Amino acid sequence: MAFLKHNDHTVCYRLLGDRKKPLMVLAHPLGMTQAVWDDMLPALLEGFRVLTWDLPGHGASAAWPEESDEITPEDLAQEAIALTELAGVDQFHFVGTSIGGAIGQQMLSKHSDRLLSATLTNTGAMIGTPDAWNTRSANVLELGLPAVAVDIVPRWFSPTACNQQPALIEGWRVIMGRGDDRSYALLCEMLGRVDFRDQLRESSVPLQLIGGSDDLATPPDTLRALAEVSSAAEPIILDQIGHVPSVECPDILTEILFRTLS
Template sequence: MSFLNHNGRTLCYRLLGDSEKPLLVLAHPLGMTQGVWDDMLPALLSKFRVLTWDLPGHGASSAWPDGAGEITPDDLAQEALTLAEVADAKAFHFAGTSIGGVIGQQLVSKYGDMLISATLTNTGAIIGSPEAWNLRAANVRANGLAAMAGEIVPRWFGPAACKAQPALLDGWKVIMGRGDDNSYALLCEMLGKADFREKLRGRDVPVQLIGGEEDLATPPESLKILAQCCGAPDPVILKGIGHVPSVECPELLANLLLKNLG
């Protein structure tokens, strides 16, 4: 792991692989860490230099500072751009899941000249409703992530993954419970406001969309609407997979990236 000071915070990131290969930046889902990509790295590093990082208050990245106000999609996109600059990349491939896909949409809509391609998985031009996100934010601030993890984590994975890995839910409950409550709540509020339906039209970045058949948070219909918004091909919907394919079917997702990113 490496660390970088950015706007008064510490970002924890990993930059792996051959500097001569094209850069692939990966953004993880809400409540998780950059560790979601670990099982994909051996395959991806055969073709890419890979950069992953922890979002605010997740993993080993600093919490969002008290009194610093809201978090916006552009704040998170700037983290990705700053880290790409550390890697000396003039342009890069991007892949992100859930809130990571929201970061990708911000990059596509505003910084397309920096992108070679964008792969967005298990996400949407809008995700859920403002009311639901604001309620979750309030509950997290009142009760803490450790108490909320038991309710949230089971929604991430399809039945097949839970059956194959009996300790999967317990492990991710521990990881989620160690996150920063306020940073998580601010990200929930950001998701309640994020709406990219009119921001992606006419963009030139090649976009690939991937979803999970068993995804409760961002069901296949969310990806189909997103495809219409950004002019992407029909999404690839993975059978039996929930919200986090990098954990549930890492080999399959890595193969899709390797195939579609040239």
């Protein structure tokens, strides 16, 4: 791991692989960490240089600065761009899941010149409703992440994954519970404001959408709605997969990336 100070905020990141290979940037879901990509890294590094990072208040990244009372998609896009500049590249492939997909949409909307491609999984032009996100933000600030993780984490994974890995939910509850309450709450409020429906049609960047048939947070119809307002083709929907395919089916997701980006 390494650290970057960006806009008074310390960001934890990993930059791995051969600098001669094209760069792939991976953005993780809300409440998780860059560890969601770990099972994909050995294979990805055969074809790409890889950059991952922890969102504010997640993993080993610092909490969002107290003097700032909101986080925007542009804040997160600028973190990603600052990290790619450390890597010494102007263009890169972007892969993002859930809120990582929202960052990808911001990149498509405002920084498309930076992108070689975008692969967005388990996300939407809008995710949920403002009321639901604001309620979750309030609950986190009142009860803390360990308490709300009890109900949130089980929604990430399919029944198949939970049967195959009995400790999966408990492990990710621990990880989510270690995050910073305020940073998580601000990211919830950001997702309540996000609406990319009128911002993606003109992009010429190759865009691929992937979802899971058992995803409760961003069901397949959410991906299909995103396809309708963007340049993407019909989404790939993975059978018996939930919200985080990099955890549930890393080999399948890696194969898709190599098939479509190589």
